[in-house]
Each structure stands twice: as C-alpha cells, then as structure tokens.
Amino acid sequence: MSQRVTRRQFLNYSLMGVGSFMAAGMILPMGRFALDPVFKADAKGDMIATGVKESELGKDPIKVDFKFEQEDAWYTSEVTEFAWVYKDGKDIVALSPVCKHLGCTVQWNGSDSNPNQFYCPCHSGRYEKNGKNIPGTPPLAPLDQYDVAVKGGIVQIGNKHENKLAK
Structure with missing residues (x-):
C-alpha cells in the first residue's frame, strides 16, 4: 500500500529541508569560530x-x-x-x-x-x-x-x- 504525499506535506518537507541547509550554513561557521583555538597549531616558543x-x-x-x-x-x-x-x-x-x-x-x-x-x-x-x-x-x-x-x-x-x- 503506497501512501500519496499531499501538497501540504510536500511543501512542509521542502521548507524543512531548505531551512535545515540554511541553519547548517550559519551554525557550522559559528562552531568553527568558537572552536578555532582548539584547531590552532602550538606556539613556536615563548622565548x-x-x-x-x-x-x-x-x-x-x-x-x-x-x-x-x-x-x-x-x-x-x-x-x-x-x-x-x-x-x-x-x-x-x-x-x-x-x-x-x-x-x-x-x-x-x-x-x-x-x-x-x-x-x-x-x-x-x-x-x-x-x-x-x-x-x-x-x-x-x-x-x-x-x-x-x-x-x-x-x-x-x-x-x-x-x-x-x-x-
């Protein structure tokens, strides 16, 4: 038995998918910025x-x-x-x-x-x-x-x- 997707469900799925990609596009760079000190190489020396x-x-x-x-x-x-x-x-x-x-x-x-x-x-x-x-x-x-x-x-x-x- 296959269920048909209604127009409302299709728009809901489409908007959720696009919104997820946009949120990921904003959150990933902010996460990288917050964690940047962890990824930096060690200092060459203090002297x-x-x-x-x-x-x-x-x-x-x-x-x-x-x-x-x-x-x-x-x-x-x-x-x-x-x-x-x-x-x-x-x-x-x-x-x-x-x-x-x-x-x-x-x-x-x-x-x-x-x-x-x-x-x-x-x-x-x-x-x-x-x-x-x-x-x-x-x-x-x-x-x-x-x-x-x-x-x-x-x-x-x-x-x-x-x-x-x-x-």
Whole structure:
C-alpha cells in the first residue's frame, strides 16, 4: 500500500529541508569560530632572542630591544618592544618599561635628583632597581617582570608576569 504525499506535506518537507541547509550554513561557521583555538597549531616558543650577549650585561639596567610578530585578527605585524635588563649576582633580571600608574615609559636614571632609580616623567613616579614602587609616588604596584633565559650566550626574553623580586 503506497501512501500519496499531499501538497501540504510536500511543501512542509521542502521548507524543512531548505531551512535545515540554511541553519547548517550559519551554525557550522559559528562552531568553527568558537572552536578555532582548539584547531590552532602550538606556539613556536615563548622565548624571543634579543641579540644581546650575556657578557654585555652588568649591574646597571640597559635597554634591550626585542621583536615579535603580533597577530590582530587577519593582520600580522612585527612589533618592537624593550625591557630593562641587568645582572643581579648570577641571575638576570628583565623589567617592563611600562609604568603601573598611567602606562608611560620609565627610564633608568631618568631624574638627576633620584639617581639609580627608574623614573616616570608623567607624574614623577619612581621605582627601585628591582622594580618595586617607592612609597609616596604615584605608582601603586611594582614594574612587571619578564621571564629570562640564556641560550648560546644570547639573552632571551619570555612572558611578562607580576614582579616576584619586589616584595
């Protein structure tokens, strides 16, 4: 016994099929977008070679530039940043140059009246050599610190994190 399909059933089946394809066409790209981080390849590494030799470092912080590729949506650009790097005994310390008050750039020995300190010219913020903020000046937190490694005698800069020296 074969049942005949009525016009109403045919239109219902047709509209449901077309609607399903349209919904899948919208939902699949959204699902791919949501799951994109899972499908991405692992990072090449967190450490960036600076071109500065370990032997060039001393007790006073020096400005060390490093470059990395930054991806903003579909645009990739090369970014140049720097860190203040010095030797503290056998350890190498790298501090962020960004003031924790308003994001200005701090300078080592930037103020004649406050030698051997990091100085922020925006609001006279000051930090000790280890990045600790000096009480009574605008910054409320110490300078951030970078992970540091030495590979083949060359200093490498890693991820930025909270300062562990300034406690």
